[in-house]
Amino acid sequence: MIIDCHGHYTTSPKELQAYRDAQIAGLKDKSYKPAKAKLSISDDQIRASVEGAQLKQQRERGTDLTIFSPRAAGMGHHIGDATVSQYWSEICNDLVKRVCDIFPENFVGVCQLPQSPGVDPRNCIPELERSVKELGFIGCNLNPDPSGGYWKEPPLTDRWWYPLYEKMVELDVPAMVHVSNSCNPAVHYTGAHYINGDTTAFMQFISNGELFKDFPTLKFIIPHGGGAVPFHWGRYRGLAQDLKKPLLKDYLLKNVFFDTCVYHQPGIDLLTKVIPAENILFASEMVGAVKGIDPETGFNFDDTKRYIDAAAISAADKKKIFEDNAFKVFPRLKAALAKRR
Amino acid sequence: MIIDCHGHYTTSPKELQAYRDAQIAGLKDKSYKPAKAKLSISDDQIRASVEGAQLKQQRERGTDLTIFSPRAAGMGHHIGDATVSQYWSEICNDLVKRVCDIFPENFVGVCQLPQSPGVDPRNCIPELERSVKELGFIGCNLNPDPSGGYWKEPPLTDRWWYPLYEKMVELDVPAMVHVSNSCNPAVHYTGAHYINGDTTAFMQFISNGELFKDFPTLKFIIPHGGGAVPFHWGRYRGLAQDLKKPLLKDYLLKNVFFDTCVYHQPGIDLLTKVIPAENILFASEMVGAVKGIDPETGFNFDDTKRYIDAAAISAADKKKIFEDNAFKVFPRLKAALAKRR
Numbered sequence: 001m002i003i004d005c006h007g008h009y010t011t012s013p014k015e016l017q018a019y020r021d022a023q024i025a026g027l028k029d030k031s032y033k034p035a036k037a038k039l040s041i042s043d044d045q046i047r048a049s050v051e052g053a054q055l056k057q058q059r060e061r062g063t064d065l066t067i068f069s070p071r072a073a074g075m076g077h078h079i080g081d082a083t084v085s086q087y088w089s090e091i092c093n094d095l096v097k098r099v100c101d102i103f104p105e106n107f108v109g110v111c112q113l114p115q116s117p118g119v120d121p122r123n124c125i126p127e128l129e130r131s132v133k134e135l136g137f138i139g140c141n142l143n144p145d146p147s148g149g150y151w152k153e154p155p156l157t158d159r160w161w162y163p164l165y166e167k168m169v170e171l172d173v174p175a176m177v178h179v180s181n182s183c184n185p186a187v188h189y190t191g192a193h194y195i196n197g198d199t200t201a202f203m204q205f206i207s208n209g210e211l212f213k214d215f216p217t218l219k220f221i222i223p224h225g226g227g228a229v230p231f232h233w234g235r236y237r238g239l240a241q242d243l244k245k246p247l248l249k250d251y252l253l254k255n256v257f258f259d260t261c262v263y264h265q266p267g268i269d270l271l272t273k274v275i276p277a278e279n280i281l282f283a284s285e286m287v288g289a290v291k292g293i294d295p296e297t298g299f300n301f302d303d304t305k306r307y308i309d310a311a312a313i314s315a316a317d318k319k320k321i322f323e324d325n326a327f328k329v330f331p332r333l334k335a336a337l338a339k340r341r
Numbered sequence: 342m343i344i345d346c347h348g349h350y351t352t353s354p355k356e357l358q359a360y361r362d363a364q365i366a367g368l369k370d371k372s373y374k375p376a377k378a379k380l381s382i383s384d385d386q387i388r389a390s391v392e393g394a395q396l397k398q399q400r401e402r403g404t405d406l407t408i409f410s411p412r413a414a415g416m417g418h419h420i421g422d423a424t425v426s427q428y429w430s431e432i433c434n435d436l437v438k439r440v441c442d443i444f445p446e447n448f449v450g451v452c453q454l455p456q457s458p459g460v461d462p463r464n465c466i467p468e469l470e471r472s473v474k475e476l477g478f479i480g481c482n483l484n485p486d487p488s489g490g491y492w493k494e495p496p497l498t499d500r501w502w503y504p505l506y507e508k509m510v511e512l513d514v515p516a517m518v519h520v521s522n523s524c525n526p527a528v529h530y531t532g533a534h535y536i537n538g539d540t541t542a543f544m545q546f547i548s549n550g551e552l553f554k555d556f557p558t559l560k561f562i563i564p565h566g567g568g569a570v571p572f573h574w575g576r577y578r579g580l581a582q583d584l585k586k587p588l589l590k591d592y593l594l595k596n597v598f599f600d601t602c603v604y605h606q607p608g609i610d611l612l613t614k615v616i617p618a619e620n621i622l623f624a625s626e627m628v629g630a631v632k633g634i635d636p637e638t639g640f641n642f643d644d645t646k647r648y649i650d651a652a653a654i655s656a657a658d659k660k661k662i663f664e665d666n667a668f669k670v671f672p673r674l675k676a677a678l679a680k681r682r
Contacts, residue, residue, distance in 0.1 A: 185495065187544075192544040206532060232565070235642070238633055242632055264574055291579075
């Protein structure tokens with residue numbers, strides 16, 4: 001079984017964006033009161049939205065299941081207040097749930113959290129709980145920078161985040177550390193903010209080792225191959241050593257995992273060389289940041305399965321990356337699949 | 342000849358930091374008027390400050406010349422106003438000049454610019470001009486984020502920066518794009534802000550191709566191996582393609598170069614595989630971000646010469662990386678060396 005742990009519903013019916021546009025337009029009016037979405041989207045529309053996109057690519061590339069969440073750039077936690085974010089997260093999660101219900105063999109859900117800059121992460125607990133208990137989701141996306149490119153929140157190791165982590169541990173769900181759109185004109189979203197978010201989060205984890213002492217079972221996936229981290233693995237091993245921390249493999253790799261959203265063979269070769277196979281989860285982020293065909297290969301840049309297939313690692317390691325690690329990092333995945341079949 | 346294009350005066354005599362500490366302490370007092378530094382530092386002190394550090398490592402590692410600039414984390418452009426930054430930059434550059442004068446075989450200078458958040462980069466022109474014409478420096482370090490981790494300045498492609506670029510082109514000097522310390526508690530300086538700065542700058546260059554049309558001879562070095570860029574080279578090729586830009590090699594690689602401050606063999610192997618040898622400049626950043634010995638090799642993490650020596654590239658390519666490219670990117674280097682011998 002080949003499990004893609006990182007896919008977003010980037011192709012949702014236009015009614016969703018129309019609701020969001022109305023929300024954003026409303027914010028200009030001081031008397032605006034956010035209202036819950038009441039969208040009229042048919043099952044056929046949902047089928048059509050993924051049929052020619054994510055499902056087609058699963059078939060073409062030979063992958064089986066996508067762990068699926070709302071569009072990351074769309075989360076836009078910097079827009080409006082916590083109520084705006086709450087209603088927006090609810091409808092985004094509800095639509096992902098419908099995709100999962102219509103195609104139970106192909107998708108399992110992960111939720112967007114209703115974060116808002118400066119708002120206590122406790123605020124996210126009800127939606128996390130609803131997503132796991134009612135929608136059957138198996139994880140969440142956690143934005144380390146709800147300000148959208150200005151980095152105004154405390155580091156992920158700060159006790160500020162602990163109430164949310166307590167709930168994650170109780171529910172036995174991991175978080176993918178994933179920023180959203182950038183509203184900072186200096187910082188491009190998919191080309192800089194995403195990758196910087198990954199790098200920044202990993203260095204936060206290095207800087208403060210208390211987090212995983214306090215939450216030994218807490219798990220994070222750092223997407224996009226871990227940002228810059230594997231390329232600079234020597235730098236991070238050296239910084240940890242200068243900071244008198246244990247070896248990274250003992251210090252962080254029970255809790256921190258990397259996905260394979262790295263869009264060329266040399267990048268995947270480096271990733272699989274320096275990061276233990278136990279810590280790598282297959283992912284493509286399709287249909288996502290890079291949509292084109294690589295003129296050097298004739299295949300889509302984001303067809304990452306081809307790079308893993310070609311990597312100089314054992315079949316056992318490939319099975320860990322494609323399948324086993326997903327069950328380990330998402331403890332609810334097995335039951336979620338059993339329930340549907 | 343082996344030229345290290347990226348070294349900072351991280352070991353300067355304590356009098357320098359004492360002046361800076363007094364500057365910073367003064368800022369708490371509203372009536373404070375910044376004053377130029379008048380430091381009493383002897384030539385012997387300067388000799389001692391580099392003898393057991395940068396010079397020792399040059400000898401041990403077999404490198405010849407370091408292109409040398411003030412401590413990057415020390416630039417602290419977010420501290421105080423433009424006058425504070427001016428006086429601080431002057432004294433830092435003056436001290437680097439003294440190192441270069443005492444050890445003309447070993448060091449050539451690159452200047453710190455007196456940037457300050459929100460202040461017109463025109464403000465940096467006199468110090469750049471003084472550094473090149475009076476101090477004999479051959480380049481500058483340009484901070485794309487003088488706010489220190491909050492990214493409040495326009496992107497490097499914005500016309501905001503053009504007056505400085507005009508002067509760089511006139512003087513025929515390149516800039517290394519190098520952030521300084523981070524005052525953002527979420528963003529570690531050497532472990533996140535530095536690498537993010539590199540990644541962000543490169544994506545700025547991708548996003549707006551007008552810059553190098555307007556300044557065809559302008560040259561930037563992106564340090565730390567280009568941040569995350571080579572690891573995600575497929576992503577950047579794909580993003581450029583989605584944005585209808587030319588191939589990166591035609592679009593940016595006449596103007597943008599990467600150094601080799603990547604502190605492990607697999608990172609250097611990837612860098613030399615995906616980035617043309619014409620675009621890579623040898624560098625170690627010693628004595629810098631990572632000071633320890635890699636337990637996996639028994640050598641310093643930042644002894645990057647060993648990784649280039651071991652890389653699977655031709656002798657001709659190694660010569661480009663160690664020597665030829667430095668003369669190409671720093672057009673004033675040749676004359677600077679000739680003058681001293």
